[in-house]
Amino acid sequence: MVKEAIKTVNLSKKYGKTLVVNDLNLSISSGEIVGFLGLNGAGKTTTMRMLLGLIKPTSGECYIQGNKIDQYNVEVLNEIGYIIETPYSYPDLTVQENLEIVSTLRGIRNKDVIDWVTEKLKLDQYKDKQVKHLSLGNIARLGIAKAIIHKPEILILDEPTNGLDPFGVIEVRELLKELANNLGTTVLISSHKLEEISKVATRIVIIHEGRLIREVESKELDLYLEKRLLVSGRNNKAMKEVLSAKGYQVNFKSDLENNSCYLELIDTKSVESSEEIATLLVNAGYPPKMLTVEKEDLENYFLRVLNDCNRGA
Structure with a gap:
């Protein structure tokens, strides 16, 4: 039986009188790469923040690996890697130092993981460079490196390829496929680069004004295209x-x-x-x-x- 990695039940979030997420029900199985699509303001980032416990739902629940996300169950978040909007790093520290801080906070004892993740993200030659001197593309790579350094079971990525050149976008695409296929990593990814999403996602979810309006398996997408x-x-x-x-x-x-x-x-x-x-x-x-x-x-x-x-x- 396929394990359910991410689930929301009647999830809603209201700011004042504005309903940003409206009774959203998602079900994502382990190993899936789900493209989360919607216009700006559709509720994508708000949903991701609720999945990470960064904001509380107005109503409804979020579940990660079957465990409800709330203030009493924060340890489940150790299984998640994420990028929400702009990835933050310490600008005056080097790439190596930033990754060492993240690995320490994640409780990673094997320091070889830094070599692994910098190789994966093509950051080897920039290890000793201060973040403030990196290009936008390499800052984006560092953000992804920090998100996957602990080889999480779940990745929640909000516009992770912003700033990357076409070659970098392809590299990230192949990396996500590798993580899903080899490690069983579940990926929920939002992006405005829709053609890129079509090449990496196993399923497409479209939300509009906070509501889920369409779900389609990528292998069946061709049937729906005019x-x-x-x-x-x-x-x-x-x-x-x-x-x-x-x-x-x-x-x-x-x-x-x-x-x-x-x-x-x-x-x-x-x-x-x-x-x-x-x-x-x-x-x-x-x-x-x-x-x-x-x-x-x-x-x-x-x-x-x-x-x-x-x-x-």
Whole structure:
């Protein structure tokens, strides 16, 4: 049976009259990497803070490894590594000194763990450098190093790749996969880099105005992404007439940036029978110059889900 690592039950948080988190129920199994998505102010950081016991819920409960988070059960937090908003380090101390402080506070006796974590985060050459002289990217790496130095069972990461260049983002992605696959680490991660989330998460959770509005397994995400067939040739008007005569729903579209026009077919039949459409047009004397299936990415899917929610769909 898969162990439940993170759970919230009817979790809510109110500031004055503003309901920031609204009756949120999450269930995350051990070893999952869950992408936690939402607009600014959706309640992501507030939820993470409640999971860490940094703020108290107005109502509802949070559970880590089956243990309720409250003032009487703080030892469960030793199983968590986290970054919430901007990771803090002592600027006048070196990378090595910062990590030594964290390892001491975490009760880590094996000092080899510092070598392990600096190697993982590519911080070896900066060990003796004061944090205030690090680049933003390396400050971000140090924040992640501090979060994983004790090899926690659970990682809660709020925008952990801010400041990292594309290569650094890829490294963090591979590190999270390694921790989940090899150590069984559970990861709850929020990020505005949605395409990156789609490459690392095993499940996507979307919240809006404090409410959970969509959950989807990453392996099933493709089923929910909209697809369209784009076609163009020398005579788009004639091609449209040929396709319409065969029962296809065809729309004219303009690409103002490239000063071009094309035909768009969005029904499932068209997307799944692109070869038949190509044959039909060739036989009619209008061979397509372009015929491609374009698939929605996670960012556009996310925005579509929010728009549907706002329209009450």
